[in-house]
Amino acid sequence: MTADSASINLTHHFLIAMPGLEDETFSKSVVYVCEHTERGALGLVINKVSDLSMRGLFEKVDLDLNRPDLIDAPVLQGGPVHTERGFVLHDAMLANPDPELTDEESALNAVSKHDAIYASTMRIPGGLEMTTSKDVLEALSAGHGPRRVLVSLGYSSWGEGQLESELAENSWLTVPADTAVIFETPVAQRYERAMGLLGLQSWMLSSQVGHA
Template identity: 40%
Template structure:
């Protein structure tokens, strides 16, 4: 029987030849991976909106001006209207996912964390995304076997500190890989 290694708390790094426009040159934080499938959030695709626009739409008063300038990311092609907040410390929020995640990282999908961020009392590190990436049972394993992705343990500095445009290369660098040196044309001179 083939042993499966699950990739919860890992980054998926798109190989340069991955042409799917949803995932080309992306880094995806895998929130959940099991025999039933996988769910992840792309961490290097900032959107043309900021948190202030979302808070205004939700009628949440902004007391901390830093909140209005926070970036919002395209988390993936599934349920683009659904928001996710990756954060640390974990804290206590109404709708938080911690099962399977590292002890220092939480994912919250409830209004209370956005209200806290708007008031300047949210978690120290925050990443906000709309939508997510999803894979059916066995789909991600198939894509990994076809060399569509590299994987490496997730790193909080890449998630929260590295500028978005540098995250793809930074995640690959954890593996000692320079993505600029990889070719999509195998076997050619």
């Protein structure tokens, strides 16, 4: 993959930080790219934890959390922009799901029908959504909501041409995203698992170029 801004689109890809990227926020990070257009890119770091658990976050917003599977899950540091705001990455949700469809089929249906059920949701090709409105937290509080959820404080963004420049400087490896790395892999293992999608391990990176 080249860094040609006329053709590159890394939406629903992982950015994997190369060893030379020593920025405090992005060193050894894996970023899930939610949107990438000619105007820039937006994503969430998926392997840096904050000092809050989901239980603590819900206490701060005066909600109970009736999802035992999420109570002890960490809230992540999604990036340096708007770190006071929550960003919820989750499976796509249908207002009226078809019970005969698999989760993956339902997610793709939600994207194609453009009928996300939360007030402020970005639909991401690949079957995920990112929601910034409180209603998704309220659904989780009631014991419902998306089956798979990642909550971060803050997000990461790049202006026009900025990400392409960083790719040209070999700051990042890129690979199509695997949602199992986001939702089903322990945070501490996500960097190695993301690199594994390229057949790499971290000790191999010093001599590798930054494109996949």
